[in-house]
Amino acid sequence: xxxxARNRVRFEEEALELADQVYQVAxxxxxSRDEAEDLMQETYARAFRSWxxxxxxxxxxxxxxxxxxxxxxxxxxxxxxxxxxxxxxEGDYYLYNRIEHGTADxxxxxxxxxxxxxxxxxxxxxxxxxxxxxxxxVLVDIGEFSYQEAAQIxxxxxxxxxSRLHRARRMLKTKLAPAPEExx
Amino acid sequence: xxxxxxxxxEELLQLYVDGELDEGDAHTAEAHLDRCGYCRxxxxxxxxxxxxxxxxxxxxxxxxxxxxxxxxxxxPR
Numbered sequence: 001x002x003x004x005a006r007n008r009v010r011f012e013e014e015a016l017e018l019a020d021q022v023y024q025v026a027x028x029x030x031x032s033r034d035e036a037e038d039l040m041q042e043t044y045a046r047a048f049r050s051w052x053x054x055x056x057x058x059x060x061x062x063x064x065x066x067x068x069x070x071x072x073x074x075x076x077x078x079x080x081x082x083x084x085x086x087x088x089x090e091g092d093y094y095l096y097n098r099i100e101h102g103t104a105d106x107x108x109x110x111x112x113x114x115x116x117x118x119x120x121x122x123x124x125x126x127x128x129x130x131x132x133x134x135x136x137x138v139l140v141d142i143g144e145f146s147y148q149e150a151a152q153i154x155x156x157x158x159x160x161x162x163s164r165l166h167r168a169r170r171m172l173k174t175k176l177a178p179a180p181e182e183x184x
Numbered sequence: 185x186x187x188x189x190x191x192x193x194e195e196l197l198q199l200y201v202d203g204e205l206d207e208g209d210a211h212t213a214e215a216h217l218d219r220c221g222y223c224r225x226x227x228x229x230x231x232x233x234x235x236x237x238x239x240x241x242x243x244x245x246x247x248x249x250x251x252x253x254x255x256x257x258x259x260p261r
Binding site: 005008009012016019020023024027028033037040041044045048110111113114117118119122123126138140141142144146147166169172173 | 198202203204229232233234236237238240241242243244245246249250252253254256257258259
């Protein structure tokens with residue numbers, strides 16, 4: 001087998017070994033399982049076509065996720081961005097503040113938040129967060145990328161990663177928090 | 185029980201939990217955690233929040249998708 005063909009096969013094998021890890025992120029970057037599967041297929045098709053642009057020895061998972069997030073943006077995300085970046089409602093902050101900045105019962109509230117977390121409500125809460133914020137928390141909290149890596153994947157400054165991450169986690173905690181009557 | 189609110193602690197705490205502090209700042213954070221029960225408790229909760237989030241967000245890739253991806257290879261088997 002010619003050297004180039006061997007390199008290509010090696011690239012493809014390595015990429016397929018990463019599929020499960022790439023999917024963990026793709027599943028929540030996309031809004032649903034079906035969208036995530038389509039996005040994965042499109043990402044792998046594009047990556048396999050442009051395999052020569054991957055620099056061996058660099059982070060392949062990050063390279064795939066850069067393709068994946070760009071494709072996701074191409075899929076009409078841009079037109080949805082404006083309403084999705086609207087500020088949280090006053091009530092959301094109120095609830096969050098009770099959990100994050102209250103007094104004696106803070107930790108009890110947060111303990112209850114952790115106890116209430118389940119696969120169903122975590123998946124639903126992630127899906128409800130605006131894309132710009134969700135992408136960052138999915139890359140850092142689920143994909144375990146560093147801030148710098150997340151910034152490179154998304155093509156945004158590290159400072160933006162930090163501020164979006166902070167807000168994304170606040171939104172998640174708000175959505176997962178016990179209802180006000182449960183806190184009373 | 186009340187506590188003084190400290191934005192600086194909160195910012196350092198988040199960066200520390202995320203493993204984003206350099207060695208010097210990480211030592212500062214650790215020294216603070218050793219003597220501040222409130223921040224120690226927040227640290228544990230933040231770590232658990234991330235772990236639980238990761239645990240519940242995990243969904244295995246389907247065999248069907250794995251096969252579809254595999255068929256995209258230049259020389260499918």
